Amino acid sequence: MTSIVLRPKKIRRVAWACAVGLVVVFTIVGLLLGDTPTGVIFRTSDQVAMIVLGFLLAGGVLLLTRPRVTADAEGVDVRNVVTSHHFDWNDVLSVSFPDGAAWARLELPEDEYISVMAVQAVDREYAVSSVRALRELHKAARV
Template identity: 95%
Template sequence: MMTAEALVLRPKKIRRVAWACAVGLVVVFTVVGLLLGNTPTGVIFRTSDQVAMILLGFLLAGGVLLLTRPRVTADASGVDVRNVVTSHHYDWNDVRSVSFPDGAAWARLELPDDEYISVMAVQAVDRDYAVSSVRALRELHKAARA
């Protein structure tokens, strides 16, 4: 259970890019779907084909918007990591450290037995935000383990 002082982290740049791509996909597939009926190729496209093309645009946009899902919520008791598809909760006692290896795309929580979980909410492309996010997570981890 999170307290009122919970730290919530979400990626910055990927959210803007994903929304722009999603809107672009919907617009392109809608235009293509509407123009399908007027082709000089001799192929007959029905209304159902046009609707299917538009729906395909929305489905692809929804897939792209999954990239906006990552989030980390942390407080003194533990950390919740929600990545694109999965969600996990870890008590700080189960986390050995918070790291951001050189060349990695995102931070990670180091777990016992040489295991780790990627923290996709803290991404290298966010630069200063990523640095401050890792520092904040490390401070919470340090305080909880003290």
């Protein structure tokens, strides 16, 4: 039984770079807060809070690395930034990637759809091969 796991490529690299950058910048700012000639007194708690804020923002940015699709002959699991869904292939009408869309989607009955954020247009050839793989699994399951 064939099973595939798809994750976005480019956004993962960008998100990790941004997260590291946020932590570094907020750590430097936090450490330098104590030496300001403005007359404002920053305490150690202010410095720690600035560093913690950097980590919290980095964690928020890293949520963009969360999307994943796991598909096999039985169905497809779609995990986006916040939500997760499971669909049997019988519940999916098609796998599409509309012109101008940022990511692929699963077309569902009654004009509904679910975005597949793991397959993003910026990944170009990887996105094309991912959609083809999902379509093949969908086609095989519906025969």
